[in-house]
Amino acid sequence: MSDESVRPNRIGDTWNESRRLRDELTGRWVTRLTTRGIINQTPTYHTNSGFTADGRYLVFASVRDGATWIIRADVTTGQLEAIWRAPGVGDRNYMHRGMALDGTTEQTSPHYQPPALDGGGVCGNRVCVAPRSGLAIFTCQRAIHSVDIETCEHRVLLADCGQDWIFGAPCVSPDERHVVIALSSVHQQMLAGEKVTRGYTSYPDHRLRLIRVPIDGSQRVEVLYEHQPAQSAHCAFCPTDGELLYFDLDRPPRYWGGGDGKTPRAWMLNLETREAKSLRPETDPLFETHTAWLWDGSALCYHGGRRGQGEATGVIRPSGEVLWERSWPEARYYGHNTPDARRPALIIDGLLSRDLLQWLYYDQRGGSEPKLEPICVHGTEWASLPGQYSHPHPLTDASGRWISFTTAQRGRSDVCVVEVE
Secondary structure, eight states: OOGGGGOOOSTTOEEEOOEEEEOTTTOOEEEEOOOSSSEEEOOOSSTTSSBOTTSOEEEEEEEETTEEEEEEEETTTOEEEEEEEESOOSBHHHHTTTOOTTOSSSOOOTTOOOOOOOSBSOOGGGEEEETTTTEEEEEETTEEEEEETTTOOEEEEESOOOTTEEEOOOEEOTTSSEEEEEEEEOOHHHHTTOOOOSOGGGSOOOOEEEEEEETTSOOOOEEEEEESSOBOSOEEEETTEEEEEEEEOBOTTTGGGTTTSSSOSEEEEETTTTEEEESSOTTOOOEEEEEEEOTTSSOEEEEEEETTTEEEEEEEOTTSOEEEEEEETTOOSOOOEEEOSSSSEEEESSSSOSSEEEEEEOOOOTTOOOOEEEEEEOOOOTTSSSTTTTOOOOEEOTTSSEEEEEEEETTEEEEEEEEOO
């Protein structure tokens, strides 16, 4: 197979570079959808963020040939289609934190060859999907875009967020009429046109703004919530209630790395009343590292650190009622959690193992130990690429048949799917 046969040259090109193999631990079929490019990266761990409603297509970002592509993958056949192209490389929203692809702020693989950066690219963490209408929605530079994954029709949802702001991850409302996204203060050195050399958290007075934008392209911006000092990268609609929004409230001095040391990270916003409150009592010292809605919208799953008790994982209702929680003093690894669409389980990519995707069941009662079940080996080399480009970020489709993840080895990353049903 020649390089030309697996390289997009224009929007609408289709090709297949996939490889299918049996997982070495569980025997499940794993398809490595990409085998070319420098960075291939899915959306994050949030519910309903990567797959179409029928589970056929997965959308992700790919850095290859000096540009960034948005790619639609048919997970049953491995066929890829280029549906949008950004002429640049490097995401402005990550570069402001020093999380650039040049590897200047983190240890990277000796095999990694950083591309030339201009801030005109797209990060997979800033991509999401409207699952029923088949729109890929993502940010590039200071704009929010949508692309129809069938027709490649492009629409600008927000032309310019302004030079003072950077984007978090977008989220689509349950009725697929709006996108909500967090805006945070841009790095002061970027605002001045300088190379980022100081940590973002060294500037203490950041602002947070949550906005809602229609998907119809009218570009009407509605400010839902503001807080200062704070910043945020994540917010997510309840899958069954378009008036209920979860968001991270990251306060100084450590922001996403621990906040102010006393305030919980996960907050709820009622869009009808505009009332915001922390998901758990503010006296609870747990700082949620990752939070995501269960697929039925009844509760949220989370994990995070609690002083003196190590890592905790749990499930909590929007009202604050904890349905299940377990502390793990033995947890030694960074990682993420996402809810399984079919099982009463969290899908974890770290925490208790460095190289496995596992189901962590939360339906045990009476003090019995939670069940752990391996899904497959993700095998990523954590921190082999800058920022979060090597993080697996597992996602499941609505049927629970497919779980996608990103894996990095030898200075580059690929997108994979494992078939579990």
